[in-house]
Amino acid sequence: MTETHTTPDLAQAVGDELPFLRRYARALTGSQKTGDHYAAATLEALLVDQGDFRQDLGPRAALFRAFHRIWVSSGAPVEDEPGEGGAESQAQLRLSRLTPNTREALLLHSVEGFQTSEIAAILDVDREEASELLSIARREMSGDIRGRVMVIEDEAIIAMDITAIVESMGHSVTGNARTRNEAVALARKDPPDMILADIQLADKSSGIDAVKDILDEIGDVPVVFITAFPERLLTGERSEPAFLITKPYSEDQVLSAVSQAMFFTSTETLLNG
Known part of the structure; x- marks a missing residue:
C-alpha cells in the first residue's frame, strides 16, 4: 500500500x-x-x-x-x-x-x-x-454491579441531581462533600465502592487532589470525574481519568458512566499531574 x-x-x-x-x-x-x-x-x-x-x-x-x-x-x-x-x-x-x-x-x-x-x-x-x-x-x-457511591460536588442542586440518578440505579450514596477536606473525612468515615467527583470545588480545592488523597488511603475504586472543560484534561500529557462527564451533563451520561465504571475494579486517575 x-x-x-x-x-x-x-x-x-x-x-x-x-x-x-x-x-x-x-x-x-x-x-x-x-x-x-x-x-x-x-x-x-x-x-x-x-x-x-x-x-x-x-x-x-x-x-x-x-x-x-x-x-x-x-x-x-x-x-x-x-x-x-x-x-x-x-x-x-x-x-x-x-x-x-x-x-x-x-x-x-x-x-x-x-x-x-x-x-x-x-x-x-x-x-x-x-x-x-x-x-x-x-x-x-442496569442489572450489573451495585455499590456505595460517594459524591464530591460543591453545587447543592447538582449534588442532589446526581444523587437521585445514582440511587435510581440501585446504588446507595454515602454522602456528598463540597471540599477536598470534607471528601477525605467522608471517605474515612464511610469508605465508598466508587467516587463521582467534580474537579473544581467550593474552596478552590481540586476534586482530583481529593480523589488522590482518598485512593491513597482506601485503595483503588472506580472514579468518574465531571468537568465543564474536558479538553483541559484530555491532553495526553499525564495520567487521565477513564470516565469523564462533560458539564452540562445529561442523565444518560451519568447512567452510562457510572454503570461502565463499575465494570473496572481499578481505575487509573489523575495522580501524577
Missing part, C-alpha cells in the same frame, strides 16, 4: 476530535495505555490510507468509524497490563457476558453524544440494529 500524507484540512479535523476519541477509547478499555494504543493505531491507519476517513459522515463520526475498524480487527477489547493486578482480566470476564457492540453503542450515544444514525455508521450496522443495541445495553448494564 502506498503511503500518503494527510491534507491540512484532514489533519485539523482529526486534531480537533482526537481528545474525545481518546476519552472514548479509554472508557471502552478501562486503561489509558490501551485506549491510547488504539487511538494511535487509528491515526497510523489514516496516514497510510485516508480512504478509511468517510468525508460524508462529518469529521467526528468519520474518525470514530476509522477507530472502530481498528478495534474490530484487533479482537481484543481489553488488554492485561503488567503491574495492574489483573483488573483488566476481571473486567474482560464481565464484558464477555455482554451482547457484542452494546457498550460501544451506549458510550457513543450517552457520553460522546452521537445520534442513532451516526452510531449505525460508526459500528457499520443498520439504524434498526443500532437502536436495538442501545436498548440491550441499557437493560444489561
Whole structure:
C-alpha cells in the first residue's frame, strides 16, 4: 500500500476530535495505555490510507468509524497490563457476558453524544440494529454491579441531581462533600465502592487532589470525574481519568458512566499531574 500524507484540512479535523476519541477509547478499555494504543493505531491507519476517513459522515463520526475498524480487527477489547493486578482480566470476564457492540453503542450515544444514525455508521450496522443495541445495553448494564457511591460536588442542586440518578440505579450514596477536606473525612468515615467527583470545588480545592488523597488511603475504586472543560484534561500529557462527564451533563451520561465504571475494579486517575 502506498503511503500518503494527510491534507491540512484532514489533519485539523482529526486534531480537533482526537481528545474525545481518546476519552472514548479509554472508557471502552478501562486503561489509558490501551485506549491510547488504539487511538494511535487509528491515526497510523489514516496516514497510510485516508480512504478509511468517510468525508460524508462529518469529521467526528468519520474518525470514530476509522477507530472502530481498528478495534474490530484487533479482537481484543481489553488488554492485561503488567503491574495492574489483573483488573483488566476481571473486567474482560464481565464484558464477555455482554451482547457484542452494546457498550460501544451506549458510550457513543450517552457520553460522546452521537445520534442513532451516526452510531449505525460508526459500528457499520443498520439504524434498526443500532437502536436495538442501545436498548440491550441499557437493560444489561442496569442489572450489573451495585455499590456505595460517594459524591464530591460543591453545587447543592447538582449534588442532589446526581444523587437521585445514582440511587435510581440501585446504588446507595454515602454522602456528598463540597471540599477536598470534607471528601477525605467522608471517605474515612464511610469508605465508598466508587467516587463521582467534580474537579473544581467550593474552596478552590481540586476534586482530583481529593480523589488522590482518598485512593491513597482506601485503595483503588472506580472514579468518574465531571468537568465543564474536558479538553483541559484530555491532553495526553499525564495520567487521565477513564470516565469523564462533560458539564452540562445529561442523565444518560451519568447512567452510562457510572454503570461502565463499575465494570473496572481499578481505575487509573489523575495522580501524577
